Amino acid sequence: MNGPVVFVVDDDRSVRSSLKLLISSVGLQVESFESADTFLQRKPPDAPSCLVLDVRLRGLSGLDFQRELAVRNIHIPIIFITGHGDIPMSVRAMKAGAVEFLTKPFRDQDLLDAIRIALEKDSARRGQEKELTDLKERFDSLTPREQKVISMVVSGMLNKQIADELGTAENTVKVHRSRAIEKMHAQSLAELVKMVEKLKSSSEPRML
Amino acid sequence: MAFLSLPVLTKMTSETQGARRSTEPLDLQALLETIPALVVCAVPDGSAEFANRAYQEYTGLPLNELAGNAWQTTIHPDDLANFFGEFPVGLASGELFESEARIRGADGQYRWFSIRKTQVVWRTPNTEPSLRALFACEDIDERKQQESARRYIEESYRLVVETASDVVISMGENGAILLANPATARVFGYHPADLIGRPLTMLMPGFLRKLHEAGVKRYLATGQRHINWQGTELTGLRKNGQEFPVEVSFGELTKDGHRVFTGFIRDISERKQAEEIRKQAQRVIQTMQAELARVSRLTTMGELAASIAHEVNQPLTAVNNNSSACLRLLANQNLRPDVLRQALEEIVADGTRASAIIARIRAFIKKAPVEQNRLDVNYVIGEVLAMMGHGFAENRIVLKSELAQALPPVLGDRVQLQQVLLNLIMNGIEAMTAVIDRPRLLLVESRLDESGDVLVAVRDSGTGLGLEADRVFTPFFTTKANGMGMGLSISRSLIEAHGGRLWATPNSPHGAVFSLTLPVPAGRPL
Numbered sequence: 001m002n003g004p005v006v007f008v009v010d011d012d013r014s015v016r017s018s019l020k021l022l023i024s025s026v027g028l029q030v031e032s033f034e035s036a037d038t039f040l041q042r043k044p045p046d047a048p049s050c051l052v053l054d055v056r057l058r059g060l061s062g063l064d065f066q067r068e069l070a071v072r073n074i075h076i077p078i079i080f081i082t083g084h085g086d087i088p089m090s091v092r093a094m095k096a097g098a099v100e101f102l103t104k105p106f107r108d109q110d111l112l113d114a115i116r117i118a119l120e121k122d123s124a125r126r127g128q129e130k131e132l133t134d135l136k137e138r139f140d141s142l143t144p145r146e147q148k149v150i151s152m153v154v155s156g157m158l159n160k161q162i163a164d165e166l167g168t169a170e171n172t173v174k175v176h177r178s179r180a181i182e183k184m185h186a187q188s189l190a191e192l193v194k195m196v197e198k199l200k201s202s203s204e205p206r207m208l
Numbered sequence: 209m210a211f212l213s214l215p216v217l218t219k220m221t222s223e224t225q226g227a228r229r230s231t232e233p234l235d236l237q238a239l240l241e242t243i244p245a246l247v248v249c250a251v252p253d254g255s256a257e258f259a260n261r262a263y264q265e266y267t268g269l270p271l272n273e274l275a276g277n278a279w280q281t282t283i284h285p286d287d288l289a290n291f292f293g294e295f296p297v298g299l300a301s302g303e304l305f306e307s308e309a310r311i312r313g314a315d316g317q318y319r320w321f322s323i324r325k326t327q328v329v330w331r332t333p334n335t336e337p338s339l340r341a342l343f344a345c346e347d348i349d350e351r352k353q354q355e356s357a358r359r360y361i362e363e364s365y366r367l368v369v370e371t372a373s374d375v376v377i378s379m380g381e382n383g384a385i386l387l388a389n390p391a392t393a394r395v396f397g398y399h400p401a402d403l404i405g406r407p408l409t410m411l412m413p414g415f416l417r418k419l420h421e422a423g424v425k426r427y428l429a430t431g432q433r434h435i436n437w438q439g440t441e442l443t444g445l446r447k448n449g450q451e452f453p454v455e456v457s458f459g460e461l462t463k464d465g466h467r468v469f470t471g472f473i474r475d476i477s478e479r480k481q482a483e484e485i486r487k488q489a490q491r492v493i494q495t496m497q498a499e500l501a502r503v504s505r506l507t508t509m510g511e512l513a514a515s516i517a518h519e520v521n522q523p524l525t526a527v528n529n530n531s532s533a534c535l536r537l538l539a540n541q542n543l544r545p546d547v548l549r550q551a552l553e554e555i556v557a558d559g560t561r562a563s564a565i566i567a568r569i570r571a572f573i574k575k576a577p578v579e580q581n582r583l584d585v586n587y588v589i590g591e592v593l594a595m596m597g598h599g600f601a602e603n604r605i606v607l608k609s610e611l612a613q614a615l616p617p618v619l620g621d622r623v624q625l626q627q628v629l630l631n632l633i634m635n636g637i638e639a640m641t642a643v644i645d646r647p648r649l650l651l652v653e654s655r656l657d658e659s660g661d662v663l664v665a666v667r668d669s670g671t672g673l674g675l676e677a678d679r680v681f682t683p684f685f686t687t688k689a690n691g692m693g694m695g696l697s698i699s700r701s702l703i704e705a706h707g708g709r710l711w712a713t714p715n716s717p718h719g720a721v722f723s724l725t726l727p728v729p730a731g732r733p734l
Binding site: 083 | 525533534547706
């Protein structure tokens with residue numbers, strides 16, 4: 001995994017360049033953009049990242065841009081900065097999942113703290129995503145027979161019942177089960193059940 | 209029957225009456241020839257006995273062509289009865305009768321004559337006394353023509369005066385009314401007959417009477433006019449005691465050495481009333497405009513301050529960021545000289561930028577709190593359009609509005625929304641003042657947009673924004689000669705303070721569209 005990246009989108013040139021210097025002063029990689037559109041043209045990084053976004057932008061506003069990202073299924077944490085913030089605007093931004101809403105001029109530490117939290121959040125989200133992807137890959141490596149046996153085990157059926165259901169010997173079922181546990185890198189049957197449940201819950205919203 | 213001439217008659221007379229009377233007929237004939245009139249002498253059956261030379265010359269007919277009843281053909285047929293009058297009326301009469309008739313001249317044209325006729329009893333020695341008529345005709349055609357022309361003019365004048373809706377009234381030097389037309393009854397309430405001989409001052413209120421009398425006196429003495437004689441506004445007094453505004457014009461005529469003044473008096477109550485209503489309406493509009501300007505100024509200053517705060521915050525943020533970054537790098541002994549130089553340069557530039565903005569509007573500091581009321585956007589649009597009312601007509605702008613019904617209320621400050629709309633509409637109007645080759649259309653729309661916000665759009669067919677569409681929202685940017693460049697910047701601040709957005713797009717085929725959205729608060733009103 002690459003080092004974290006902070007994206008800055010602000011149409012004021014001097015604010016943009018000063019943010020770049022400030023954020024890079026704590027050793028973070030920064031990329032800045034003058035508009036939402038130019039940011040969207042950049043390929044999403046394979047690294048924890050966050051977005052420092054000015055509310056007032058030419059063309060698409062910051063709040064609309066936040067909505068646009070959600071529609072595109074881009075889950076980057078957002079820190080809003082604004083020169084003229086008010087409560088309704090900040091409530092709207094926070095409700096839509098913003099990490100922080102800072103009014104210019106802000107204390108440098110507040111911004112850097114918000115960036116740290118945002119990156120941790122993104123990192124955690126990425127970790128979870130990675131774990132799920134791994135699980136999915138392992139599950140996909142099972143044979144259809146093994147997947148069938150596993151799902152029956154998870155639903156609480158005994159080996160004998162599974163054998164009867166599939167019209168096979170109980171020993172065969174036991175072999176499928178232990179192979180599956182091995183392939184899924186599970187330490188125990190209990191962990192295997194947990195893994196399958198995690199997979200199910202992550203795929204459920206997509207099935208709805 | 210032969211035409212008898214007087215000399216024949218004379219001869220007969222002298223033969224019968226002897227020497228004493230023999231000179232009489234000669235005198236008569238000579239006398240008739242000397243009269244500067246056309247003379248005919250006829251017997252009771254109307255046939256002529258004699259016509260003098262003047263008659264013959266005027267008609268161009270010799271004696272023999274006038275003999276008997278032939279002479280009567282020279283009288284206009286319509287006037288024949290009039291010519292003879294009551295002749296014969298009686299033997300004893302020596303009276304003189306007068307009438308008028310037309311007689312045809314040698315040129316075939318008829319002229320008017322005054323006919324004087326008398327009956328005489330003709331006595332000859334050897335016959336019964338017999339009746340004769342003498343007609344002396346005097347040419348009055350010219351006088352008659354003038355009279356007719358004068359009568360026509362007089363009649364025309366009389367008609368004009370009688371039917372005039374304005375009062376026509378004449379006054380003598382002594383101030384008494386000589387003449388009043390029928391309009392007097394309608395305007396003043398007096399029948400014209402009731403006014404003749406009475407003082408003109410009875411038609412004016414007390415305060416004018418002395419002035420009027422003094423004015424007339426002075427004019428008669430000095431000939432100096434102290435008021436305009438054409439269209440002076442004065443006050444009249446009706447019979448019922450009501451005073452009313454009048455417009456008076458008058459003229460002067462001298463008759464038999466006396467001066468007569470004739471006035472034309474127009475009741476201008478209605479005109480005055482209309483003027484008064486217009487003035488009042490004007491005052492209301494002015495008051496409203498002044499109030500709007502005042503409210504606008506007050507809140508604009510608050511919003512100006514907010515906008516300025518925003519503009520100043522940009523460079524301040526940059527200064528903060530740059531200096532914080534330098535401090536951090538310094539603490540880590542990681543500050544490269546080129547980075548430091550660039551940061552310092554930017555700090556100086558941003559400091560200059562901030563102080564330039566502050567210097568411009570040092571005075572506006574305080575921000576008025578934004579009111580949060582439930583507002584019907586259509587109602588606010590209606591209020592603004594009503595305020596603008598005459599502004600559209602003045603600029604020959606066709607105003608259309610397409611307002612969606614039953615829009616949910618938004619939360620906001622009514623006056624601020626009015627200001628923003630007013631600002632957008634005024635901008636639209638101004639953008640169209642140069643347009644002469646197409647209709648000046650201003651369309652105000654309201655509806656719900658895709659995200660459920662209330663959207664208001666103001667479309668114009670003006671000159672459009674070109675490449676400056678985004679810059680118009682920048683403070684101090686203006687395309688107008690006398691613009692401050694804050695209107696749209698402030699408007700955007702106001703709308704964003706309401707949680708909405710304000711932006712500009714080109715209109716098709718001409719002009720610009722300014723759109724704003726206002727969020728609808730969650731939960732329905734009770």
